[in-house]
Amino acid sequence: MSDNIKKLLTIVTEAALENILIKDIERLGAQGYTITDARGKGGRGSRSAAWDANGNIRIEVVSDAAIASQIASHLKETYYDNYAMILFMSDVEVIRPEKF
């Protein structure tokens, strides 16, 4: 059923951005999000999450394709230049479509 197919937008970025991004995501129409602490290595060096300012987070947002791409392009424009951030999107089948 195509109704149950939504977009999962995953954002991996600096913990310092958490509060700002949440506001952006809500403003752009997402119904919810999930945040986890993350560790890893990328173009801006390894981020060990050893302490607050150096931590990474992963934000996952499930929403309509339109909202997801709107969030993605907003983040790209606003944060790509100066922050460590990667975005990727995938299709997911949701079990309770009314939640998204």
Next chain:
Amino acid sequence: MIDPVILFFIFGLSAGLLRSELRLPPAIYDLVSIMLLLTIGMKGGIELAKQPFLELLPQMLVVIGLGILLPLIAFPLLRYLGRFSRVDAASIAAHYGSVSMGTFAVAVAYMSARGIYYEEQMPLFVVMLEIPAILVGIVIAKGFSKQTNWAQVGHEVLLGKSIILMIGGLLIGWIAGAEQLASIKPLFFDLFKGILALFLLEMGLITSKHVGSLKKYGVFLIVFGISMPMLSAVLGAATGCLLDFSVGGTAMLAILAASASYIAVPAAMRISVPEANPTLSLAASLGITFPFNVVIGIPIYYAMAEYIHAFFGA
């Protein structure tokens, strides 16, 4: 004679440099920092309750002035001698104008181990000194730009973890007073040195990670990371003398001026001046200045305070 807590720092630093797996669990590190800040706050609060607040206002203004002056001195040095970009120079200047709670905690331990008296309002000055440099740094980097979301900056700065804990501790100490606080004294006051030792162990490990990135940024940053705190300490000591503080209080103000932030300022700069390279400021403040201050600087600044008092004191 070297204080055992300093040995913990050196131990953490060495273990980190040897690439040991050693690491304090993040939640423990959080708890340990919370306990340190609350204890320092409460100590100050208990003493503050004994004196009228209004008398402190002129002193607070002078200290805020010092907090504005320090980044204004650091910026041209970085910009024109160090040839850093405007945003990087502004961000590093903000780090050096602000204070490090960790350094202050070590100074508190240093003074109490030697039975040295210092003015009780110091924790209040820590809060006063932490804030102005951040704002000055942002203004140098961006001007009074409309892009800057000042409400957000204000929130970040005033409700940052370290400030809120320090103010919370001050208020608790102030309201409760020494007698009431006796019931929680064993956890906070008696364990202070032990908690500080654990904190410094982790600080050593964190510092070791920043020492490596120093190689990338060259000699200027290393020289700056040692000479800027010395310069700031002279200004801090002069301010202490001006305010008629005791030798201990003068030394404390010198130490506060010399210390460079590594928690509150990086977080605020990341949000407000994102173009600045955060590893640059941290390499300097954590990789050089913090270890220098904690291991070598504090005794030097104390000697400096004694010297200034011998010359200009009553």
